[in-house]
Amino acid sequence: MPDQSYFDAEGYSRSELVDFLDSRQKFNERYVSRTKPREPSSGAHFEIGEQLHLILQEPDEFERRLQIIPASALTSNGQRRGHNWRDWLDDQPDDVLAMTEARLEQLRGMAAGLMGYRTIQAVLAHKETITEQPIFWQYTAANGMVLDLKCEPDLLLPPVRTALDVKTSKDEGEDFRWAVQKLRYWLQDAHYSAGIEAAYGYAPQFVFAVVSKKPPYQADLWEMSPEKRQRAARLHVELLNDLALCLETGDWSDPDPSEVKTLHVNF
Numbered sequence: 001m002p003d004q005s006y007f008d009a010e011g012y013s014r015s016e017l018v019d020f021l022d023s024r025q026k027f028n029e030r031y032v033s034r035t036k037p038r039e040p041s042s043g044a045h046f047e048i049g050e051q052l053h054l055i056l057q058e059p060d061e062f063e064r065r066l067q068i069i070p071a072s073a074l075t076s077n078g079q080r081r082g083h084n085w086r087d088w089l090d091d092q093p094d095d096v097l098a099m100t101e102a103r104l105e106q107l108r109g110m111a112a113g114l115m116g117y118r119t120i121q122a123v124l125a126h127k128e129t130i131t132e133q134p135i136f137w138q139y140t141a142a143n144g145m146v147l148d149l150k151c152e153p154d155l156l157l158p159p160v161r162t163a164l165d166v167k168t169s170k171d172e173g174e175d176f177r178w179a180v181q182k183l184r185y186w187l188q189d190a191h192y193s194a195g196i197e198a199a200y201g202y203a204p205q206f207v208f209a210v211v212s213k214k215p216p217y218q219a220d221l222w223e224m225s226p227e228k229r230q231r232a233a234r235l236h237v238e239l240l241n242d243l244a245l246c247l248e249t250g251d252w253s254d255p256d257p258s259e260v261k262t263l264h265v266n267f
Contacts, residue, residue, distance in 0.1 A: 006134050011150030012243070014191040017236075018184045020243055027243075028252040048107070048213065049168055051097065053154065055111050056124065056166065057131050065097040068104065078102070110211045113219035114166070120209055120221075123157050123164050130156040137198035141244030149240075151195040156204070163196060163204040168213050176210045176222065189224055190236035 012031075019038070020027040029036040055062040073088040075081050078100060092098065099107075114120050123129055132152055139147045155164040165188065169176045180186055189206045197203045206229075211219040224232065246252055 006150070006152055009134070009136070009150060011136050011148040013150050014184075014188045017187060017191060017239055017243070020246075021184065021187070021239060024246055024252045024254050028246075032247070032252075048103075049166075051099070051103075051107055052110055052168065052211075053132070053166060054097070055107055056114065057155070062097065065093070065095050066104070067092055067096050067098050069098050069100055074100070106213065106217075109215060109217040110168070110213065110219075113211045113217035114209055116219060117209070117221060119162075119207070120164065123155050123162065126157055126159070128157065128159055130158065135195040135199045137195055139194075139240050142241045143244050143248055145244040145248055147240055147244055149191070149195060151192045153192055153196065156196065158200060161202050161204045163192060163206050164209050165192070165206070167208055167210045169210050170213065176208070180224075186224060186228065186232040187236060187239075189229060190232040193229075193233070194236060 016027070016031060016038075019030060026036075030038040051062075069080075069085075070088060073081055073085045089096075089098065115124075130153070132154060133156070134150060134152045136148070136150050139149055141147060153163050154166050156162075157164075167176065167179070167185070169179065185208065193203050193206055206223060208222045209219065210222060211217060
């Protein structure tokens with residue numbers, strides 16, 4: 001399914017639930033009243049993630065679409081040069097993957113870092129691996145409201161019940177531990193696992209394949225502990241029930257901001 005089609009499809013995604021967790025008012029503005037609708041993800045970080053997925057999952061397609069941007073279309077510091085860039089781009093196919101030599105070297109280094117793991121090799125090579133196949137399911141909340149949900153796992157291997165989610169990171173260790181909490185990747189594990197269980201009848205092993213964006217492009221595989229996964233699953237259900245209640249009552253007020261919150265810091 002094309003990215004825009006998935007974005008437009010009915011169902012609450014993990015990113016939308018993160019918005020609800022961050023601010024119920026913001027969620028209402030983006031997805032209910034739509035006074036400030038959310039735009040699809042974009043930017044350099046999102047772009048390199050999409051390109052990395054393609055070079056891993058469809059290397060032949062990556063090479064077919066690849067075009068190196070000529071020096072004439074770039075400034076001295078590697079930025080796109082106005083009319084020169086637009087004139088060059090106008091001559092390229094609509095689905096072109098335009099990038100500099102430096103970006104191509106970075107992507108190939110990151111892909112090589114990930115492919116150093118037999119687990120990733122096995123998932124990518126297996127004929128039954130499902131790649132970015134959207135899953136749609138429903139959850140019946142405590143108030144009886146039925147919520148439409150959706151997710152799109154990067155890589156799912158049904159015979160061994162493994163889901164792989166590819167992430168980029170400033171480094172493969174501490175930065176990713178921060179992201180699990182700050183960017184709510186724990187919620188991604190819970191949401192995707194619920195969708196996979198609804199679609200396939202089992203809760204998968206959920207593995208984050210994380211690679212650094214800097215040389216030597218160190219990669220690692222991570223999974224949450226059983227205790228943390230159970231807690232994440234409970235919080236996911238609580239979040240869905242809270243969302244259903246807000247939809248029922250129309251009350252999108254956030255919890256009292258004056259409430260003292262517990263600060264969890266590792267040091």
